[in-house]
Amino acid sequence: MERLKRLREKFGMSQAELADKAGISQPFIGAIESGRKSPTLRTLEKLANAMDISVLELLGAVGEPSAKVASE
Numbered sequence: 916m917e918r919l920k921r922l923r924e925k926f927g928m929s930q931a932e933l934a935d936k937a938g939i940s941q942p943f944i945g946a947i948e949s950g951r952k953s954p955t956l957r958t959l960e961k962l963a964n965a966m967d968i969s970v971l972e973l974l975g976a977v978g979e980p981s982a983k984v985a986s987e
Contacts, residue, residue, distance in 0.1 A: 936965035
């Protein structure tokens, strides 16, 4: 899932940071990004929530989300 990698990098997150925020393992994120594994809907929700975007944005069904400023 190339889009996951692109968005993760856009938000300035490592795989380990995203994994920690989403509550899933870093190797699983790597497997999703490389296309070796397919995420369930629940995993997509966890990933989207960790990046503060919608599942639709994660899947590319709506426009590209803008990177949020990390000043909060």
